Amino acid sequence: MTSATTPPTADPALAQRSIDTLRTLAIDGVQAANSGHPGMPMGCAPIAYVLFREVMRHDPADPAWPGRDRFVLSAGHGSMLLYASLHLSGYERPTIDDLRQFRQWGSVTPGHPESNDLAGVETTTGPLGQGFANGVGMALAAERLAAELDPEDVGIVPQRIYGIVSDGDLMEGISAEAASLAGHLQLGRVTYFYDDNKITIDGGTYKAFSEDVLARFDAYGWHTQRVEDGNDLDAIRAATEAAQADPRPSLIAVRTVIGYGSPAKAGTAGVHGAPLGEDEVAATKAAYGWDHEPFHVPSEVRHDFDARERGAEQRARWHAAVATHRSAHPELAAEFDRRVVRRELPDGWEEALPTLTGKDATRKHSGAVINALAPVLPELFGGSADLAASNNTDVEGGGDFSASDRRGRNVRFGIREHAMASMATGMALHGGVLPYVATFLIFTDYCRPAIRLASLMQEHVIYVMTHDSIGLGEDGPTHQPVEHLASLRAIPGLTVLRPADGHETVAAWRQAITHDGPSLLALTRQGLPDLGERPEAPMDKGGYVLRDVTPSGVDEATGPEVVLIGTGSEVQLCIEAAELLAADGIAARVVSMLAVETFLSQDQAYRDEVLPPTLGARVAVEAGVTFGWERIVGGRGRIVGIDHFGASAPAERIFEEFGITGQAVADAARASLSAQG
Numbered sequence: 001m002t003s004a005t006t007p008p009t010a011d012p013a014l015a016q017r018s019i020d021t022l023r024t025l026a027i028d029g030v031q032a033a034n035s036g037h038p039g040m041p042m043g044c045a046p047i048a049y050v051l052f053r054e055v056m057r058h059d060p061a062d063p064a065w066p067g068r069d070r071f072v073l074s075a076g077h078g079s080m081l082l083y084a085s086l087h088l089s090g091y092e093r094p095t096i097d098d099l100r101q102f103r104q105w106g107s108v109t110p111g112h113p114e115s116n117d118l119a120g121v122e123t124t125t126g127p128l129g130q131g132f133a134n135g136v137g138m139a140l141a142a143e144r145l146a147a148e149l150d151p152e153d154v155g156i157v158p159q160r161i162y163g164i165v166s167d168g169d170l171m172e173g174i175s176a177e178a179a180s181l182a183g184h185l186q187l188g189r190v191t192y193f194y195d196d197n198k199i200t201i202d203g204g205t206y207k208a209f210s211e212d213v214l215a216r217f218d219a220y221g222w223h224t225q226r227v228e229d230g231n232d233l234d235a236i237r238a239a240t241e242a243a244q245a246d247p248r249p250s251l252i253a254v255r256t257v258i259g260y261g262s263p264a265k266a267g268t269a270g271v272h273g274a275p276l277g278e279d280e281v282a283a284t285k286a287a288y289g290w291d292h293e294p295f296h297v298p299s300e301v302r303h304d305f306d307a308r309e310r311g312a313e314q315r316a317r318w319h320a321a322v323a324t325h326r327s328a329h330p331e332l333a334a335e336f337d338r339r340v341v342r343r344e345l346p347d348g349w350e351e352a353l354p355t356l357t358g359k360d361a362t363r364k365h366s367g368a369v370i371n372a373l374a375p376v377l378p379e380l381f382g383g384s385a386d387l388a389a390s391n392n393t394d395v396e397g398g399g400d401f402s403a404s405d406r407r408g409r410n411v412r413f414g415i416r417e418h419a420m421a422s423m424a425t426g427m428a429l430h431g432g433v434l435p436y437v438a439t440f441l442i443f444t445d446y447c448r449p450a451i452r453l454a455s456l457m458q459e460h461v462i463y464v465m466t467h468d469s470i471g472l473g474e475d476g477p478t479h480q481p482v483e484h485l486a487s488l489r490a491i492p493g494l495t496v497l498r499p500a501d502g503h504e505t506v507a508a509w510r511q512a513i514t515h516d517g518p519s520l521l522a523l524t525r526q527g528l529p530d531l532g533e534r535p536e537a538p539m540d541k542g543g544y545v546l547r548d549v550t551p552s553g554v555d556e557a558t559g560p561e562v563v564l565i566g567t568g569s570e571v572q573l574c575i576e577a578a579e580l581l582a583a584d585g586i587a588a589r590v591v592s593m594l595a596v597e598t599f600l601s602q603d604q605a606y607r608d609e610v611l612p613p614t615l616g617a618r619v620a621v622e623a624g625v626t627f628g629w630e631r632i633v634g635g636r637g638r639i640v641g642i643d644h645f646g647a648s649a650p651a652e653r654i655f656e657e658f659g660i661t662g663q664a665v666a667d668a669a670r671a672s673l674s675a676q677g
């Protein structure tokens with residue numbers, strides 16, 4: 001794993017002008033937008049210069065080249081630093097006009113970097129700490145991929161992960177989780193520069209942050225260094241080289257000055273997140289010896305910074321390594337091509353999907369799916385936050401991924417849900433692996449910021465969340481999710497799947513694997529009955545008619561009078577209720593709503609077929625808050641749910657006490673029928 005570095009420019013004055021160009025572009029972008037964060041780019045410009053100009057292997061002509069180094073701006077508020085660096089490196093976008101459009105409607109230069117807007121932005125950042133953990137996930141994916149597909153280290157996975165992290169990033173708990181795991185797993189591809197400027201929004205870090213950060217990272221098993229002067233390019237270069245040479249992940253604390261160069265504002269919180277103002281812009285540019293119109297890029301700076309020629313060479317070297325690898329290991333090369341270059345699933349993988357019958361917990365069915373798919377989908381790579389046996393996520397016989405075994409299939413994330421979820425996003429962004437991560441559904445609260453960002457980015461992550469209701473029983477209300485399904489469904493772009501038996505669990509996994517976005521599986525602890533063989537295709541529509549139950553003596557063609565809609569463990573209650581109703585001569589339809597979002601995205605005709613508009617009598621049942629089900633049941637409908645916390649007792653008793661029963665569903669159906677106009 002070598003990092004080709006480009007020699008520094010021979011003229012230190014030119015390097016200085018390049019750095020000042022980064023600074024002035026950031027100043028001008030923020031000034032033009034009349035909002036944004038100039039201070040961090042002004043302080044960190046030398047770090048970005050050394051990284052983009054000398055250290056990183058990247059090619060502006062092919063920003064997604066798989067062997068490139070990844071740059072993560074964890075302190076996403078410093079977005080103009082990234083945009084200016086990409087521009088000066090020679091990326092097609094952002095253009096100078098794009099920089100002028102900073103933070104404007106429809107621009108590729110939004111307030112915080114968004115990975116889907118602009119090539120070269122490796123991940124969407126802004127919520128502090130997330131980028132830190134994303135980068136650790138990228139390194140994890142790279143390690144596994146290299147061990148799996150490049151056993152002789154020919155160099156087809158040479159990438160390293162560089163990042164800039166701020167005080168805020170290192171105060172956030174998620175970075176502690178991710179750093180702890182990165183140290184434990186010795187993810188030496190990670191090199192983070194800590195923007196040690198001793199300032200946050202509320203003022204000096206002395207107010208709230210006084211630990212010895214490097215001692216903390218030493219204790220995590222990181223290689224740590226200090227650069228005393230953030231403008232000392234040679235010191236930054238030397239620290240980078242030392243970081244590359246060390247097998248541990250690296251943190252380089254660089255003593256910087258926020259708003260460097262601003263006579264009135266440097267070193268103060270005032271320059272963190274507000275334009276300098278015209279007078280101070282002028283004073284700052286004078287201090288740099290900069291006498292140009294806004295957004296000016298001197299031609300010699302363009303030439304100095306331009307990464308295209310060396311990027312093309314670096315990429316050519318990578319292609320040569322890929323060719324060497326291909327002749328030595330054609331099968332591994334084909335696999336690399338499929339997973340990393342084409343990013344496709346293997347032909348025929350679906351044939352490995354099992355048929356799961358019989359009564360069992362959906363978490364167990366899910367474990368069976370994972371193990372059936374593991375041999376045919378080697379990219380499926382993940383694990384649990386210390387609940388593997390409960391979540392049923394282990395690939396049996398797959399071994400553990402560890403510092404000494406990079407081929408291990410199961411990741412032991414430890415009790416670090418937040419970092420786990422964020423690392424999964426990084427793994428997906430990296431490519432070549434299809435990450436799945438697991439914990440109890442209740443602890444999606446600990447994952448939520450990362451799930452939200454994965455949804456914003458539409459990254460392909462599978463969350464396996466078990467123990468999905470009061471049905472987990474004795475552990476009680478601290479462990480029983482109530483509001484979680486509703487709150488997860490409220491996240492745009494996240495598909496929440498709650499299968500009702502083995503057949504639906506298989507369908508849910510198939511959908512999660514084929515859907516190029518995040519999916520969350522909500523699975524039971526308790527056993528659920530097999531609802532019978534049935535075609536799979538309707539399950540893909542999210543909600544479908546499971547059964548129409550017609551009372552004896554009634555013509556089937558008459559159709560149902562009431563629709564009972566359930567998810568997961570409550571679908572069986574709908575069937576029970578339908579039978580009770582049938583005994584009273586009422587025809588009921590049972591709809592299984594495997595994924596509400598997917599159902600709602602179907603065309604009107606299909607939705608009307610499942611839920612005929614003429615049928616106002618409807619009941620939805622789910623062992624969680626009723627919030628959101630109004631959308632499905634409408635004004636005359638009834639909702640059977642739990643709008644309060646759970647309780648500690650055997651599961652059956654809790655369902656009974658809280659009125660989540662077939663009888664309650666049948667009663668609600670009668671109430672809905674009589675409420676009809």
Ligand SMILES: Cc1ncc(C[n+]2csc(CCOP(=O)(O)OP(=O)(O)O)c2C)c(N)n1
Pocket residue numbers: 039040075077126127128129166167168169172195197199200201258272
């Ligand atoms: C999780 C999260 N909390 C709060 C914020 C709002 N915020 C943006 S930057 C920042 C802290 C600024 O301090 P630092 O990270 O040191 O950046 P600097 O001011 O040095 O650029 C805060 C609180 C955020 N972006 N993310």
Ligand SMILES: [Mg+2]
Pocket residue numbers: 166167168195196197198199200
């Ligand atoms: Mg700071």
